[in-house]
Structure formats: structure tokens, C-alpha cells
Amino acid sequence: MEGIQILSIVTFFPLIGVIALFFIDRENEVLQKTVTLIVTTVTFILSLYLLIYFDPSNPGFQFVERYKWIESIGANYILGIDGISLFLYLLTTFICPICILSAWNYIDKYVKEFLICMLVLEVGMLGTFCALDLLLFYVFWELMLIPMYFIIGVWGGPRRVYAAIKFVLYTLFGSVLMLVGIIFYYLFVASKTGEYTFDLLKWYQVLPPFSMQVWLFAAFALSFAIKVPMFPFHTWLPDAHVEAPTPGSVILAGILLKMGTYGFIRFAIGLFPHAAYFMTPLMVTLAIIGIIYGAMVSIVQPDVKKLVAFSSVSHLGAVMLGIFAMNIQGLEGAMYIMLGHGLSTGALFIIVGMLYERKHSRLIADFGGVAKAMPIMAAFFSVTVLSSVGLPGLNGFVGEFLVFLGAFKVKPLWTILSATCVILAAVYLLWMYKRVMFGPIREENKYLPDMDLREVLLMTPIVILYVVMGICPNYFLGKMHTSINAFLQGYEKRIAMNVYEEKVQPLALIRGGK
Amino acid sequence: MANFDMLSISPDLVLIAFALLFLLMGAFSRTPKVHKYDMLSIIAFSLAILLNLFIFGSKRFGFYDMMLYDDLAGIFRFIFYGIGILVSLMSDPYIEGKVRHKGEYYALIVLSVVGMSFIATSYDLIMLVLGVEAMSLSVYILAGMFKHDEASAEASIKYFLLGAFSTAIMLLGIAFIYGTVGTTNYNLIIENYNKYLHSGLQVGIFMLGVSAVLAGVLFKIAAVPFHMWTPDVYEGAPTSVTAFMISGVKAASFFMLLRVFLVALKVTVFNLVGIMVFISIITMTLGNIAALTQKSIKRMLAYSSIAHAGYMLIGFVALNKTGLAAIVFYLIAYALMNIGAFAVLVLLEEKGKNLENVSGCGFLYPFLGLMMTIFMFSMVGLPPTGGFMGKFYIFKGALEAGYLWLVIIAVLNSAISAYFYLRVLVYMFFEKPLDTGGVLQASSPAVTTALVITSLGVLVLGIFPQYFFELTTKYMTYLP
Numbered sequence: 002m003e004g005i006q007i008l009s010i011v012t013f014f015p016l017i018g019v020i021a022l023f024f025i026d027r028e029n030e031v032l033q034k035t036v037t038l039i040v041t042t043v044t045f046i047l048s049l050y051l052l053i054y055f056d057p058s059n060p061g062f063q064f065v066e067r068y069k070w071i072e073s074i075g076a077n078y079i080l081g082i083d084g085i086s087l088f089l090y091l092l093t094t095f096i097c098p099i100c101i102l103s104a105w106n107y108i109d110k111y112v113k114e115f116l117i118c119m120l121v122l123e124v125g126m127l128g129t130f131c132a133l134d135l136l137l138f139y140v141f142w143e144l145m146l147i148p149m150y151f152i153i154g155v156w157g158g159p160r161r162v163y164a165a166i167k168f169v170l171y172t173l174f175g176s177v178l179m180l181v182g183i184i185f186y187y188l189f190v191a192s193k194t195g196e197y198t199f200d201l202l203k204w205y206q207v208l209p210p211f212s213m214q215v216w217l218f219a220a221f222a223l224s225f226a227i228k229v230p231m232f233p234f235h236t237w238l239p240d241a242h243v244e245a246p247t248p249g250s251v252i253l254a255g256i257l258l259k260m261g262t263y264g265f266i267r268f269a270i271g272l273f274p275h276a277a278y279f280m281t282p283l284m285v286t287l288a289i290i291g292i293i294y295g296a297m298v299s300i301v302q303p304d305v306k307k308l309v310a311f312s313s314v315s316h317l318g319a320v321m322l323g324i325f326a327m328n329i330q331g332l333e334g335a336m337y338i339m340l341g342h343g344l345s346t347g348a349l350f351i352i353v354g355m356l357y358e359r360k361h362s363r364l365i366a367d368f369g370g371v372a373k374a375m376p377i378m379a380a381f382f383s384v385t386v387l388s389s390v391g392l393p394g395l396n397g398f399v400g401e402f403l404v405f406l407g408a409f410k411v412k413p414l415w416t417i418l419s420a421t422c423v424i425l426a427a428v429y430l431l432w433m434y435k436r437v438m439f440g441p442i443r444e445e446n447k448y449l450p451d452m453d454l455r456e457v458l459l460m461t462p463i464v465i466l467y468v469v470m471g472i473c474p475n476y477f478l479g480k481m482h483t484s485i486n487a488f489l490q491g492y493e494k495r496i497a498m499n500v501y502e503e504k505v506q507p508l509a510l511i512r513g514g515k
Numbered sequence: 516m517a518n519f520d521m522l523s524i525s526p527d528l529v530l531i532a533f534a535l536l537f538l539l540m541g542a543f544s545r546t547p548k549v550h551k552y553d554m555l556s557i558i559a560f561s562l563a564i565l566l567n568l569f570i571f572g573s574k575r576f577g578f579y580d581m582m583l584y585d586d587l588a589g590i591f592r593f594i595f596y597g598i599g600i601l602v603s604l605m606s607d608p609y610i611e612g613k614v615r616h617k618g619e620y621y622a623l624i625v626l627s628v629v630g631m632s633f634i635a636t637s638y639d640l641i642m643l644v645l646g647v648e649a650m651s652l653s654v655y656i657l658a659g660m661f662k663h664d665e666a667s668a669e670a671s672i673k674y675f676l677l678g679a680f681s682t683a684i685m686l687l688g689i690a691f692i693y694g695t696v697g698t699t700n701y702n703l704i705i706e707n708y709n710k711y712l713h714s715g716l717q718v719g720i721f722m723l724g725v726s727a728v729l730a731g732v733l734f735k736i737a738a739v740p741f742h743m744w745t746p747d748v749y750e751g752a753p754t755s756v757t758a759f760m761i762s763g764v765k766a767a768s769f770f771m772l773l774r775v776f777l778v779a780l781k782v783t784v785f786n787l788v789g790i791m792v793f794i795s796i797i798t799m800t801l802g803n804i805a806a807l808t809q810k811s812i813k814r815m816l817a818y819s820s821i822a823h824a825g826y827m828l829i830g831f832v833a834l835n836k837t838g839l840a841a842i843v844f845y846l847i848a849y850a851l852m853n854i855g856a857f858a859v860l861v862l863l864e865e866k867g868k869n870l871e872n873v874s875g876c877g878f879l880y881p882f883l884g885l886m887m888t889i890f891m892f893s894m895v896g897l898p899p900t901g902g903f904m905g906k907f908y909i910f911k912g913a914l915e916a917g918y919l920w921l922v923i924i925a926v927l928n929s930a931i932s933a934y935f936y937l938r939v940l941v942y943m944f945f946e947k948p949l950d951t952g953g954v955l956q957a958s959s960p961a962v963t964t965a966l967v968i969t970s971l972g973v974l975v976l977g978i979f980p981q982y983f984f985e986l987t988t989k990y991m992t993y994l995p
Contacts, residue, residue, distance in 0.1 A: 071981045073988065074911070111878055136907075140898035147892055150937070154945045162945050166937060173895075173933050177926035184907070184914050184922075 007050055008064050008080040011094065012127040014044045015120040022113055022120075030112045034105060037116040041098040041123065048094040055087055057480045060487030062133060062202070075197035076136040080128075084484025085266060085336065088477060089259055090130045092343045095462075096255045097123045100248035102459040103351045107247050107358060108156055115156055118148035119248065126256050130263065135183050135199040138268075139176070142260070146172055149249070149257070157244040164237075164244035171237040175224035182220030186272070189213065204272060205491070211275050211500045218276035221269040222284075228261030231284075231321060232291035235314050242310035247354030250306070254313050255347035259339045262320050266332070270324070271488070274495045277325075284325045285412070289419050291318030296425035300432070305356065306363045308433055309349045312389070315422055316342045322419055323404035327492065331407025332485045333478055337400030340477070341470060345389040345397060348463045352382050355456060356437075359449045365433060370442030375451040379438050381460045386434045388467045390427050396470035520577030522570055523584040523636065526563035526592065527629045533559035534625040541618025552621040553607040553961060559625060560599040567592045576638070580700055583638035586990035590843065591635040591770050598763045598850055599628045604965035605858040606755040613753070614660050624759065627653035631767040635774075640689045640699040640728075643775065644682065647735070650767055651678050654760055658752040670751025677744045681734035688727025692780075695721040701779035708782055725783045728775065735768035736824045739798040746805075749817035754864060757813060758857035761820050762850035769846055772831060773839065784834065791832050792921060799825025799928045806935045811869050812860060815935055816853065819894060822932060823849055829918070829925055830909045836991055838912025843987040845909055848893065848901030848976050855969035856890040858962055859883050870938065875948025877940065882963075884943055889970045891936040893977070896929045901976030908984060 018040030025033050055063060062081030070078040082090055101119060108115045125145030132138040146169055154165030183199075190207050191197045198204075209217065227234040238258075242250050270277040277284075295315030302308035316338060323335030355378065356371075357363050372379035384395070391397035401423060409416040452460070470477060521528070537552060567589060575584040602624060607617075614620050630649030637643040655678060659671025693699055695717050696707035712718050734741040749757045776784055802822030809815035827845050830838040862883060863873060877884030893902035906929065910922045976983060 071979075071984075073981055073985050114878070114881070140903075143897050143903075144899060147888075147897065150940075151944060154941065162941050165945070166934065166941065169937060170930065170933060173897075174927075174930045177896075177930050178923070180907070181910065181914075181919070181922055181926055184911050185919065188911075188914055 006066050007047070008066055008082065008131050011044055011048045011051070012080070012131060013124060014047060015040060015097075015123045015127075018120045019117050022117055025113070027113060033113055033116055034101065037120065038098055038101045040120070041094075041101055044123070045094040045098055048091055051082065051087065052091060052480075055082075055084075055480060057084070058483055060084070060483040065133070070134070070137070074136075074199075076199045077134050078137060079133040079200060080131045081133050082131050084481040085488065086130045086263065087480060088336070088340050089256075089263055090127060092259070092340055093123065093126045093130065093256050095466075096251060096343065096347055099347070099351070099459050099463065100251050102455060103251065103354060104246070104248040105455060107354060111155060115152070118151050119252075121145075122148040122152070122252060126252075126260070129260050133201045135187070135201060135204065135268075137199070138201075139180060139183060143173075143176060145257070145260075146176075149252070152249040152252075153241055153245045156246040157249065158246075159244075160240070161244045164240040167237045168241040171227050171234070172224075175227035175234075178220045179224035182217050185220075186217055201267075208275075208495055208498055208500055209273070211279075214273040214276035214500070215279065218269055218273040218280060221273070222265065222280070225261040225264040225269055226287075228264070229258060229317050229321065230261070230314065231287050232294055232314065232318070233287075235291065235295075238314065239307055239310045242313070242350075243304065243306050247350060247357075250310075250350040250354075251347040254309075254350055255343040258313060258317055259343060262317065262324065262335065262339055265321070265324055266335075266488070270492065274492050275500055278327075278496055281325050281327070285322060285415055288318045288321035288325065289415060291315065292322065292419045292422040293318075293425070296422050296429060299429040300425065302429075303365055304363050305365055305433060305437065306350070306353045308365075308429060309346060309353060312349075312426065312429065313342070313346055315426065316346070316389075319401060319404055319419065319422060322408050322415065323400075326404070326407040326411050327489070328407045328410055329482075329486060329489060330403045330410070332489065333481060334400050334403025334405075334407055336481055336485070337396070337403060337470075337474065337477070339400075341388070341396035341400050341467075344463050344466055344470075345385055348381075348385045348460065349389060351460065352378065352385060355452065360446070365436045368437040368446065369440045370438070371446050371449055372438040373442050374447055374449045377452045377457065381452070381457075381464060382438065383434065384464050384467060386430045388471075390430050391423055394471045395467045398471060399474040518577055520575050520582070520584075523575040523577050523582065525570070526566040526596070527632050529562050529566060530559055530625050530629050530632075534622040534629070537618040537622040537625070541616050541622075544618075552617050553603045556603040556621045556625060557600050560596045560603065560628070563599075564593065564596045567596065578642075580702070581639040581642045582636045583701075584636050587770075587773070587843075587992070588635040590987065590990055591766065592632050594766050594847060594850065595628050595631040595635070595763060598759065598766070598854065599624060601854045601858075601965050601969065602755060602759045602763070604961045604968075605758065605854070605861050607961055608959040609755050609861045609864065609962075610660070610753065620657070620660055623653040623657050627657070627759070628763065631763055634767045635770055637774075638701050640692065640701075640704075640775075640779070643771065644686060644689065646767075647682060647685070647731075647771070650764065651682065651735075654756070654764060657756045657759070658748060660756060661753050664751075666751035667753060668751075670748040673744055673751075674748040677734070681731045681741070684727050685731025688724040688729075688731065691720055691724025691727065695724065701775075704779050705782060722783060722786070725780050725787075728780070729787065732768060732771050732775070733794065736765055736772065736827075737821050738794050738824050738828065739801045739821065742798070742802070742821050745821055746809075746814050746817045749820070750811060750814045754813065754857055754861050757817075758854045758861075761816070761853045761857070765820065765824065766846045766850060769827060769842060773842065776831075777839070788832055788834065791828060792918075795825050795828035795832055796921070796924055797825075798822070798828060799925060803928050803932045803935075806932070809935070810871075812873070812939060813868065815870075815939070816856060819932065819935070820853065822928065823894075825928075826906060826909055826925055829913050829921060832921065833909075833912040833916040833918065835912055835916050836988060837908060837915055840984065840988040840991040841905065841908035841912050843991065844976075844980070844984050845905035847983065847987075848905040848973065851969045851972040851976070852890045852893040852900075852902055855886060855966060855973065856894070858965045858969065859887045859890070862962055870942045872949065873939070873942050874946035875943070877943035879948055882966075886966050886970050887943060888940060889973055891939055893973045895933045895936045899974065899977040901973045901980070904977050904980040904984075908980075 062083050065081035068078040070076050128141030150169050193207050230238045295311050299308045299311040320335045320338045323331040388395040388397045391401045571589040627650050630646050633646030655675040661667035737745040799822045806815050806818035827842050830842040893900035896902045896906040913922050
């Protein structure tokens, strides 16, 4: 396998689509969409190479590529994935063609620009999940802000400008502080080892003193918490989700939010274990508040899309709970919910989009009984809702079960509190489903067209994955297990190191290390 | 000693010759329109760059030690000549029909660049003032080049009065310095300071002189509290001239800051750090906050240029190699993105004055939209652009020096700044085109070339900053 720079190829493959789009006539929208669909699909197929050749027994990073980038400051181009990032990476390549397909009729103006934004967005997201150099990671992390800003702002709903600016300002606010943290830590590493580097693996080997960890953790965690979004940093999310066009919402819910939780695992906890340990009560409290608050708010939403958006706050709270349980079940469960949520919430947004395309409304009250008019959609919708609720046999159950198992081991009370989210999720999702799909049908809804072939095609792979993930979770967990185990062992080993007594002034350290 | 080292000023001599040629062509030609002044001026700057390349790497004293050509001066000359080329490219279609004597316009641009180049090679405070005046006088006139435009005339007068005032204060400071140490030569100032200045009074007078010089320099870089002229002048001046001022004059002024304060007055630098920290904070904060509410894009960019000066001052405060080299790197990125943004405005001029007027232009003219996107995101400081790497280096330098809190203030500022930069894009892409919207003011291959060069430059600086940063670091040899 050596010699094939598969990660670079997959990550930057969408750019071929961008180049191709420049040469296609503006009028020929079908060709533009087809080309983009082909490019994203090929990206997905290429990424399957990673799945096939991924060695589940190897806990370290695989498919590593390493090139010099900005030598003078020690920033390198390093890519690599392990069991933690593998499926997030694949989820991205999987969701992107589906997004393009879901946008087929929805996007009717500036099609070319939209497709270019989507492709650039894909590059940014893929890069974020496989960059192992902190500066490179930051570049990808910020890169995806730009196309997302346009996707929400140009193709979004009526309050799109407000939502787009809010989205960018919130995330930018978090990430610039992370940048300070990155440079600060970089100088610290240099002062300790004498080597100026942004290499994540080398950073893992340097443990800052506790007082410094807390601040750095705060800088990183704020950025990730905004992205996740954790309560109380979640207010951008409903606006962004509701105003974004369907593909934008799918990407936001499916992948962007996971960048936050991924960042927590890989960077905030991985680099600052003591601070993470110290902050656990706070993080868990916020996670539980998020779980319950998100669910409660979802119940009363009159707008389907808003309901789904708030349900993300709740689900991501469960992910955070699993992460900060800090045991194998919790983390594996968190990873599993991340994947499952990416699929089922993505699918929910796609279905909401389909409903909107037909009725130009997202209010629950405007529907009712439409299952009679759209039986196929009703079927897909029901599976998706059940998967999101966590029905055993579908993907949602496995993750939630593992998270609660993991959390129960540490703090039973937390778990009992947060397990309410399962009940609440059933309340808001099933109740919403009932009100939308069943009951007496209105006259004007009787002739709503059912899902066409394209829509069936784009939903089918997702539904198949629900079942696969629900029935054979071992396939997925097996690939993650070694890496997560190694991560936890590393965490425990580092936690055992004493960094409390060291009396260090971080700034003095840096000055000394010049 | 008495060496008239013509080689070291040969690029400037070429430029002066061309400037005179432009004036003569304007005076003697019956049909002034046919002359390709922009092409000639690009040729002039290209020749100057070649000559500069020829002597680059050597260190030459000349004219009774009043001039020093070294690597840093060489780099800055490249920056100035490059700016000259870019401004020449974007000027022609813009001033067509608005300026009767195009020859004068180009002659003034070229002469102003010569002034900047003199600043870069000056090694004596008197020589420095000559350079500053040569640069500024040309710009005073350029700002008022649109004679029938009241705003332009006002900008010219305002800039002239305040500029003359600031130069006078600077001269006063130089007089104080001369009075205490008896020389204006950079090297001798230091020597004599250590040799002769013993009493507190003498040092006090010397410091008074230093403060006055600092005030003059801060006026030129538009740092708060000497920034009052900036918005009106930048808004009123012809757009191409604004681009020239915002990039060229600012780069030259920062060079003054580096050379004068790190070489000539370096004994005083540490006394200045405290006040510079303060100035940098209020400069970036006030600049950003004032930019938040601007309706005119040019005015917004003027305030934002104040904020950028604040960021760059952080590099000076850091007083280490990274920070100082970062200033030069930042200046290059800053010049490229500003010239680019103003070149877009040149093409949209009739509409582009106010935010509402550019509504929908992003999709109407996709090329301009893409360009503006690159420049705006670079100004926010998002990767992969030169603006990001510039800020990164500045912050790195400041953190190395231990100014964590200053960096945090700066990043919060750049988060604030995202709002008004993105607002330009909001209007360009998210709003529907106005019905009254006309067509492009002018579309020309020259401006397009300038746009392509600047945008590629911004991206190259962002993705492969290595070469440029090493270059600036290598030659940043002035450390106290």
C-alpha cells in the first residue's frame, strides 16, 4: 500500500469537479449536477479503499503521508487516519453525493456556484478529519467556513443572511481563540523539546503543566463546543439549520457537528488529559442540560425542521456524555451515535426538504394524514424516525445503549438523568411523525406526489446502512476498537503522570525557550 | 566617504527620467490620449526592479553616508515598485476621461514611488524627510486629481494640511535630536547619545524629539490617535490613488518605523514599547469598531486599514525577529489584498461607493465576486490566504515575546472584523441586484491582470508562505 497517497487523492479529488465545472456552460445545469454527482461518488468509491485496507489491529495512524510544508516554522503536511477518524471520513464521502442528489431540484439558482461550494466544502471537511498537523488542521477547519457561509447565505431561507453571519461569527470567535491556543502550545512544545513542530504525534508526547492545560483546554474546547454545539453555545444552530437549504442542513447536521466532537476527542482531551479530567463535571453537566433542554424544546416546535435541529442539540449532548464517560463503552457509543446521527438526522433533513419541495411549508400543522398520499415516503420517514429514536435493530440503539452503559459505570445518576432523552426523543419524534403522516388528510394534501425514483435512490443507501449498523455493529466497532482502546490507555497513562506540583509560569517558559 | 554611489540609486534615476518624460509628453503632445502611459510606467517600474535585482544583496553606503542600500531596503524597493506596477495597471481605465492630463498622474505616481524608495535607502534623518516629502507631496496632488469632485478636492486639502503639520512636527523632533546629539546620521545618533548625553535634561529633550518623530510616523501609518484624516482622505481620493496610499504610503511608513526606531533611535525603543502596546490596542479596536457601521465600502476599508496598522504594530511591540519579519510579510499580504479590493471597486466605481450599490454584483460578475471573496476572507484572516499567515506570524512573534493578552485582544478584534468584511459579501452575493444598477464602469484587461496577480499573490502567500517569510526573516537584521 505504500506509495499510494490515497488520503491526498481522496481529500482533494473533489477539486477535479471544481475544475470541470469551470468549463461547463452555465446553462447546462443537468450536466453540472451530473458531473458533481459523479465526482463525489467517485470520491466515495475511492475512499472505500481506506475501509478495505484499514488494519483494525493497528491502533496507530494509517495511510500516513508526510511532506514538508512551511519548513521555517515546522508545519508539515501530515495526513493519516485511525479508527476514530476512519468512519467520520467515510461518512463525509458517503453523505456528499447524497447531498448533491437531494439538491437536484431544490437548488434552482446559481447552480454552478452552489456545486463549487459543495465540492470545496467536502475538501475542507475531509481534510479536517485526516490532518495530523495542527496548523494544517486549522487551515482545513477554517476553510470549510467559507463555502458554508455562502451555502446558507445564498441558497437559504428568508432569514438566511442573519443565520449565515451568525454562523460564521460564532464559529470564527471560537476558532480564533483556538488559534492562539495552537500557537501558544506550539511555543511550549518548542521550549520543552527544542523542536518547532505542529506534528500532533509529537505534541502528544509533551504534557504541559496543569495550570497551562486548563487554559489551553478552555481555548480548544470553546471552539469545539461552539461547533458541537453544546449548551449554551448552541444558539447559532437552529438558525443555521432552519435557514440553510436541504443539502446545507444535511452537511451541518451530518458532518460539521461531528467535527466538534471529533476535535474534543482528538485534540482537547488527547492533548490536555488532566484539564479534561478536571473539567469533566462541567462538560457532563452541560451535556446533560443539552440533552434534556434540546429534547424539551423539540417537543414544542411547530416547524419540523426546527424540531430536527433542536433534536441535534439533544443527540450531540449524548455524544458528549459518552466521550466524557472516558471508558471504552462510552467512547465507542459516542462514536457510534456520531455516525448514526449523521445518517438519521441527515435523512430527516432530506425528508423535511422533500416535504417542503411539495408543500412549501414546514409547519407540522399544514400536514396530517399525508401517509395516504405518499406511502413510500411514509415508509422511509418511519424508518428514519425510528432509527433516530433508537429502536433496537437500527443504528441509533447501539450507540445510545453503549453510551449509557459507559456512563452508568462512572456516574449512575448522570445516566438516569440523560436516559430521559430516549423517552423524550420518542415523544417529540413519534408525535411529530403522527401529526405529519397520520390522522385525517386535508383536501389540498391529497394529491401531493410521492417520492420519485431519484428520491428513493438517495434514501435507500441510508436506510440500508441503518439496518447494517443496527444488526452488525461489531463490524464497525471492531475497526474502531483498537484505536479507541489505545486512546484510552494513553489517556490513563498520561493522567497518571503528575503535572500538578510543577510550578511553572507558562510565559516564562516560552521566553526561556526562544 | 564622498562617494556618489549612483548605482545604488540607479532604479530611482530611471524612474525620475520616466517621470520627466511623462510630463514632457503631456506638455508637448497635441493628442495626449493616444499615449500609453500605463504601459510606459510599467516598463519604468520593471526596469527599476531589474536594476534593483542587479544590486540586491550588496550593502552600499553613499552620498556622505546619507544613504544606505542594504537587503531590507532592497526588499522594500521591490514592494514599492511592485505596488507601482499594480497601481499603474488598475489606473488607466479608471482615470480615463476624468483626468485631463494623464501624464501628470503617472508622473506623480512614479515620483511618489521614488520618494518611498528614498525613504527605504535613507540613512540620515534629513534624507528621510526628503523622501517623506517627495512621497507625500505627490500623493497630496494625486488625492485631488479629480478636480471637479468636491470629495477629492477636500481629501487633497485635508491630507495636505494635516500631512504638512505632521511633517513639521517630525522636523521639530529631528531638530531636538540634532540639538542634543549634534548629528542626523543614523549611526552617529547612537554613538553620540552614548557619548554625550548624561544629564536627565538632555535625555529628556532627546526623548521629546523622539516622541515628535514618532508622532509623525504614526500619522503616516494612520495609527490612533493620529488617524482622523484617514477615512475622509481615503474615501475622497480617486480609488486608484486610495489603493496606492493604503498600500504604498503605509508600507513606506512602516519601513520608517523599522529603520528609524530600530537603527537610529534604538536606545529609545524599549522606552517606547509600553506606549506602542497601548497604541496598537486602541488602533485596532477603534479601527474595527468604527468600520462596523460604515455604509461606504471605501470608508470601511479606510477604517479597516487603521485596524490593520494596529495588528502590524503588535509585531513591532514584540521586538523579536519573528514579529518584525512578520510586519514585512504582513505588509506584502496587506498591500496585495488592498490593491485587489480597490481594483474590484475601480471596476464597480459608479456603483461601488456604497454597500447597497454592489447588491447582487457577485453573481452578476462572477469573476469580480470571486476576487472580492478572496480579498475579504484574506482581510478577515481566514486560511488559506496571505492575511491568515500574516496574522499567524504576527501572533507567533507576540506570543514568543510573552504578550498573550495582547494576542487575545487582537484575535477578538479579527473576529469582530469578520462582520464588516463579510457584509460586503452579503451585499454582493445575498442581495438581489438593484434595478437601477448599471453595467460595469469599465472592464479592462489591465485591471483584470492586476486582479489576477493580486489574488494569486494572496493565495500563494497563504499556501506557501515559506519562501517569503524566510526572505523577510533573513534580512530582518535590526534587533535592539
